[in-house]
Amino acid sequence: xxxxxxxxxxxxxxxxxxxTVEIFLIVLFLFDKLDDDMNFDxxxxxxxxxxxxxxxxxxxxxxxxxxxxxxxxxxxxENGVKEDQIDDDGTDFxxxxxxxxxxRPQAKExxxxxxxxxxxxxxxxxxxREYTYEELLTRAFKTMEAKNPNVVAGEKxxxxxxxxxxxxxxxxKTSFANFGDICKILHRQPKHLLxxxxxxxxxxGSIDSNNQLIIKGRFQQKQIESVLRRYIKEYVTCHTxxxxxxxxxxxxxxxxxxxxxxxxxxxxxxxxSGFQAFTGxxxxxxxxxx
Amino acid sequence: xxVQNFNSADPFAVDKSEQEGLxxxxxxxxxxxxxxxxxxxxxxxxxxxKLVKYFKKNxxxxxxxxxxxxxxxxxxLQGDQRQCIHDFLIEIDLATKNQVKVHGF
Numbered sequence: 345x346x347x348x349x350x351x352x353x354x355x356x357x358x359x360x361x362x363x364t365v366e367i368f369l370i371v372l373f374l375f376d377k378l379d380d381d382m383n384f385d386x387x388x389x390x391x392x393x394x395x396x397x398x399x400x401x402x403x404x405x406x407x408x409x410x411x412x413x414x415x416x417x418x419x420x421x422e423n424g425v426k427e428d429q430i431d432d433d434g435t436d437f438x439x440x441x442x443x444x445x446x447x448r449p450q451a452k453e454x455x456x457x458x459x460x461x462x463x464x465x466x467x468x469x470x471x472x473r474e475y476t477y478e479e480l481l482t483r484a485f486k487t488m489e490a491k492n493p494n495v496v497a498g499e500k501x502x503x504x505x506x507x508x509x510x511x512x513x514x515x516x517k518t519s520f521a522n523f524g525d526i527c528k529i530l531h532r533q534p535k536h537l538l539x540x541x542x543x544x545x546x547x548x549g550s551i552d553s554n555n556q557l558i559i560k561g562r563f564q565q566k567q568i569e570s571v572l573r574r575y576i577k578e579y580v581t582c583h584t585x586x587x588x589x590x591x592x593x594x595x596x597x598x599x600x601x602x603x604x605x606x607x608x609x610x611x612x613x614x615x616x617s618g619f620q621a622f623t624g625x626x627x628x629x630x631x632x633x634x
Numbered sequence: 635x636x637v638q639n640f641n642s643a644d645p646f647a648v649d650k651s652e653q654e655g656l657x658x659x660x661x662x663x664x665x666x667x668x669x670x671x672x673x674x675x676x677x678x679x680x681x682x683x684k685l686v687k688y689f690k691k692n693x694x695x696x697x698x699x700x701x702x703x704x705x706x707x708x709x710x711l712q713g714d715q716r717q718c719i720h721d722f723l724i725e726i727d728l729a730t731k732n733q734v735k736v737h738g739f
Binding site for chain 2: 543544545546547561562563567568570571618619620621623
């Protein structure tokens with residue numbers, strides 16, 4: 345490809361174009377990575393989603409940016425409008441052009457020469473655009489934090505959880521050391537959380553004398569964490585206002601989640617372990633039946 | 635907080651989560667690092683044997699259909715195939731995202 349290009353157009357120009365395009369792509373890539381990192385910093389799941397969507401909007405061009413900004417309006421309630429306008433202007437400048445740039449070098453490189461010249465003509469704009477993209481990103485985050493700190497900080501404060509301490513016991517069992525503490529933090533009965541964990545993990549287990557949970561099978565802290573997160577989402581946070589001030593009541597065989605903050609009340613799914621496949625030794629099963 | 639309530643989904647919609655149409659994808663640990671994936675709740679309209687055949691070929695694992703008195707026909711597959719099955723079911727429109735529930739760690 346490169347050789348063809350060289351033969352077609354003057355040496356220095358074509359190579360420099362290719363080079364700048366490459367650098368540009370790398371820079372883009374780095375930015376995306378940065379973005380991801382930032383997302384990981386936020387703990388509450390809601391924020392994650394919204395930010396991600398916004399990010400996509402930044403990359404995908406006009407239609408998506410519109411969607412993204414709509415969401416942003418919802419996010420920021422009253423003062424989002426100004427920001428959005430700024431954002432829109434910025435994206436109109438930078439993004440669709442970028443997209444084209446990205447695709448062109450791959451698709452049409454060896455087809456037409458005039459295309460190359462076009463590129464050269466618009467080359468000086470690269471620096472400006474790159475700058476605005478960076479600027480926009482930091483600016484958007486800053487304004488979001490500055491204008492509604494209670495949304496960012498408030499949600500975070502509520503969802504701080506102590507991480508589960510998970511240790512291996514031998515090769516076949518896992519201990520969940522601060523099980524009792526976590527039940528206390530969540531204000532749920534150990535029995536309920538135990539039932540959920542065992543049903544989700546598809547194993548058996550028990551609570552020992554110093555309130556730690558012993559589960560059969562090998563599990564890592566990461567895995568237990570994800571299950572706990574799901575438990576909190578389903579059985580602890582209010583489904584309407586997402587506050588964790590809730591009470592779980594049992595009435596007529598159904599569990600109801602009563603929110604202390606907004607007073608809403610809704611039923612939650614009962615814990616079912618469902619189908620359990622037989623994984624032991626077949627011979628043992630046979631001897632039992634006889 | 636109280637204003638946010640208006641934005642929320644229909645409060646009665648929660649009850650639907652317990653409806654029958656849910657497809658549960660579970661995982662079970664076996665000896666060592668081996669696992670087993672079970673798919674429960676695929677409706678009778680679909681031929682599970684054919685589904686298993688497809689799964690076996692495309693996810694390169696073995697699998698069977700087990701008939702259970704309470705849970706009906708359940709698909710069992712070797713290994714952790716939760717994500718594959720989840721994506722497949724949604725891709726062919728056998729179920730929507732809300733109808734598939736992935737359990738386990």
